Amino acid sequence: MPTSTNGTNGGTAMLKRNGFAKLLPLAAETRAKTGERPVEPPAAPSSPAAKPSKLPKAAKLSAAEQVERDLADAQLQVHKDRSMVELQADTARLDKLSPGERKAERKQAEKLRAAERKLQLLQKSTDVSQRTSAFKAEAKMAGDAQSEQVWQARAKARRVRLMDPTSRLATIYRSQLATSTVLMLLAAIGIVWCSVTVGQSLGGGLSYTIEPLFSVPLLVIMALHALAAQNRTTFLEDIQAWKVRAVEIALFAITIGLQVSAVLPKLASAGANSATLLITHLFPPALIVLAVTLQPMASAFMSRLLTTVYIEAGVDTKRLGSDEVNLLQRVKTINTLWVAGQLRSANPEDPADKSAGPSVKAVQDVLGIRKEAVQAGVDGWWQMYGPAETHRP
Structure with missing residues (x-):
């Protein structure tokens, strides 16, 4: 089937426009076999009166050449259809968003970001509230512990005052x-x-x-x-x-x-x-x-x-007079000398007789004090240290 040069050039331009550049070499090979040359389109007339020149007639092809040409056109159409199928199967054209869809997507994104901000604010508010509650609870526990310590100190002080005779005396006086x-x-x-x-x-x-x-x-x-x-x-x-x-x-x-x-x-x-x-x-x-x-x-x-009220006597506060204190000290001194064997017995027949107790004369000779004071000391010794089964003569 003869084909015009303009038709060939138009097909080539269409292939270029549709992205079938890889089919151009096949079309060029077909033209080379058939001897067809691309013809430039006629120039536009310089004046309305000018008439366009007639196109040259294409040369007639032989039967073999015509078959080859038909085959090339069929192959070109097959490649074109296959490429069209591939393009139609590509989902990119389906994934392309329309202007309305882009607006809807943006509104949805804005809503999601607003919800995310609200969630973050709620989380931070909850965290602050929890920390505030924990701080208040710790402060209350610390206050209760401090109050308990104060009451314990007061109770201990009260107990000490109750057990201390002097404090009880002061309380009674107040x-x-x-x-x-x-x-x-x-x-x-x-x-x-x-x-x-x-x-x-x-x-x-x-x-x-x-x-x-x-x-x-x-x-x-x-x-x-x-x-x-x-x-x-x-x-x-x-x-x-x-x-x-x-x-x-x-x-x-x-x-x-x-x-x-x-x-x-x-x-x-x-x-x-x-x-x-x-x-x-x-x-x-x-x-x-x-x-x-x-x-x-x-x-x-x-x-x-x-x-x-019973008051325990201290070092500086005693309920005994000076004479009583001196007597007790004298009794202790007599007992120390008696135990050390520095005083003879009151029994003149047996100076080693311990049951007779210390002699008043021996105590007076050792201590060098008045006889009345010595006699009071010996009497006190008998009351405190004298043998229970022994009676003074």
Whole structure:
């Protein structure tokens, strides 16, 4: 089948455009066998009136040449189809994203990054919260441990104070002072209250001093009772005790009478509140009676505690006098000399008789002290070191 040169050139250009450059040598070989030459396209006419020149006619091919040419065209078409199949099988054209898909992918990526940021923020917030909770728990545990140590120290100090006789003595003394102060303050409040009530009812001025003239002696009697209780006795015992009780009762009666007389004119007009008004005016004398009654009792109790607390004697504080201490030291010296064999026995017939004890004369000769002191020392030696089965002559 004859083919024009323009058709050949057009096929070659198409092969180049479609990327079939490897088929060009095969087409060139076919043209060389058939004697076909590529013809340049005719130039454009210089003027509209000019007519295009006629193309030369292609030479006729023989039957063999025509067969070869058909075969070359078939091979070219096969290569073209095979290449087209390979291109169609390639998934690259399917993987290519459209503009809409690219926008959707970007939005999805933005959402994923935002979610990742939220997750990171949540993780960091959780971590900070956990560390804060752990720090608070450790701080609370440390505070509890420190508080426990403080309470343990207080308990140990309290135990030491309770076991230490001197500390117990100081505690009792502080309690006695506090009790006496509170009771005296209570009595003072009652006296001032009574004085104000009576003074206002009598018109003021010197009237405020009337009630204390009878209340202050009660405080003096209270102090005397407390002093007597501290010394384990009573104020004016036996016969004269009733005189003191009579004076106390009289003073209490006068104090209560002053309070009641001050409120009697108001009771009639008080009506339903008359009982409350009367009790209110009797309350100050009751404070004085309470203080006067409790003060001797508290003083007696505290004094008994102060005198019965056992105190261990120290180096600088001893309950023995100097004479007793010297006697004990003398007894120890006599026993040391007796054990060392430097004192003879009190038995003149047998100086080696240990059952007779040391001789007073021998002790006096060794120590060089008065006979009375030696005799007291020997008596003390018999009490402390003398044989239990032996009786002094």
